Amino acid sequence: MTDGAGETPNTDVKLPRSSKGARSRFFDDPAIDQMMTFFLELMAETNALRERVDTIERLLDEKGSISRDEIEAYRPDADGEAERSAWSQAFLKRVMRFHEPD
């Protein structure tokens, strides 16, 4: 970034994930409100996985080019392993989406 640049660079914007205003609580123990968010986020992730499996199954129907054994035996290379590790970390962060403190 240069000093005195008139224009804000329009890259790497990170939008806020929580809203201005107190978060509503619906249970006597706020831990249950938090658990409900965990639970629903986990359902969303399950839904995304279901969509991926469905994609694979449909591709198999259409192309018939891979087998269950091949899927079972498949080992990703180092890059693939790193991608999967990163996905797992991001998955955990998405599901464990803690509410902002009041």
Place this chain on the structure above:
Amino acid sequence: MASTADRLSERRNSVIPDIEALPESTLDERGRQRFCSALRRFAIQDMPEMLHKDFDHRVAPARQSEGVPLDDALAIEDAMEGEASYRFYSTLRYNAQEMCFQSVQEPIERALPEMIDLARAAQERNPAGGSLRLDPALPVPDYVSQLDVHLTPGCFHKEWVADDVAQGAVVALGARVFSASMSHRSWGGVAKVISRWLKHERHEFAPTRMLDIGTSSGKNLMPYVQAFPGVEAHGVDVGAPLLRYGHAVAEHEGIPLHLSQQNAEALDFPDGHFDLIVSSFFFHEITVDATRKVLAECRRLLRPGGIMVHQELPATCLVDAWEDFFWNWDTEHNNEPNYTDFRAQDPAVLLEEAGFEPERNFAHLLPDLGAYPDRAEAFGWNEPGRPRHGKGAWYVFGSSLPS
């Protein structure tokens, strides 16, 4: 000076790409969005029925046997708020609301620089013949800035970078997840309903200039241009990112919209400037004081022979206690603090205070296009089997001026 034919040809050759197609969701993101749509639908369509049954069969009889009257929304809320059914209904609705907007934020972040460039190109070239007028000095009213309305982080107005369109995209694409219309452009439903009814009621009505108040990104303004060819369509909103985004959408669609950043409590148009004034989902977001000012502005801006139609949530005096209780959830939980106060007003009184003639004022339920493809006529309030607002019908109120 270029000839009209040259100008038209130039416009045709400078097509603005579709800004809505730029944020591309991955397979996983689409999977999450699909879940959010389903969750929201379940929370707003299925759960209220379960809740109502729980109230009728279990909660109400128990309360009534103790002699507790349940004849208004507050009494019902008092009876329901501790019940597990209501707590789970609420937590599902609340989380669905948060998750719908979150599910589109990452694709929007990735596409944002490209979206901003596209919106700039639309503003420079205006190939459809529309215009965008922004006022960076316009104060954002407190009723917009105090809370993030609808639990949309960043609300309608926040700008994160120069010429930002991010909140326009979050509101528009989040609403698409929200209303489970991910795969096709089904927006503008309210405008299609109102324009069909107007054509049915007033065959000869052909507005030359119209205004949409709180237009957001103009989704409920564009269909009027198709319904009334040649109408000069204006839209105002306080949120610059919404207007930039909407302008880009309209220029892509080839629909000329004239969007300006203004507060509807005091607009800069001359008296009698419009023969059609509309709004959708607007008044319940602003204070009742502001509502009175906006309606007075509508009276000032409407030309003799003009019509004003506002789509809103049905007023308390027009619904039963359960429905009243149902609508008011958003007041406390969806960051819409003026929602209950607006609904508590009698539309007939508001309109009369603004200077409209009582015998010309109306409050109707209009048939939804999908649920009633062949009916344009408004439902009678006592018509047997009439649908409720949000379930096959849309509540509107308004007035007209004599020619």
